[in-house]
Amino acid sequence: MFRSNRWRRLALKAALAMPLSASAAGQPMPANSEQELTDLVRTSEARASAFMRGDMEKWSSMTRIADDFTLMQPFGGEASRGFDMSPERLARLARYFRNGDAKVDLVQSYASGDLVVLAVIERQHGEVGGLPDQDWSLRVTLVYRRQGAEWWLVHRHADPLVRNIGLETSAALARGASPGTQ
16 A cells, blocks of 8 residues: 555656556456556556547457446436446447547555555546547546456546635535536
8 A cells, every 4th residue: 555655656657667567467466566556557547548539449458347337427417337338339439539648647545455446637638529629637536346367447436626616616516507607
């Protein structure tokens, strides 16, 4: 477990510089090693980048999503359960997310047994839903569970509140108001 800023900085630097680990190659590793955590950060960044490019073939080849997966989307609304990885769904996502890229900043990691939680900032941009290229940075919590030799994603919570929005705007959003209306 990374408890100090020094370890977080080292893990992030290592994550950006190292090749994929033994766990990504299907070889078991000791639970909660620094290497595993570093690899999860690195692969989370590669997945986010592929997603923002609309490269769903690459994204889906790198992503293992558990049957009991929950998603709290950055657009709000109810949490969804499960994930449709059908070719039709992936094709829709590929058309929705285009020409982007992502970098991941590790804020904090927590590891215990077969669970790992990553709190990250995904600093990303791209064309989303037909809008021009713009910043789509998100605060993200990722929960992984080990299944065999692989880490499967069991929960993702993302929100666009990377920048402070203040009390009034937060209160308006909590009431369901559109941005700009109080």
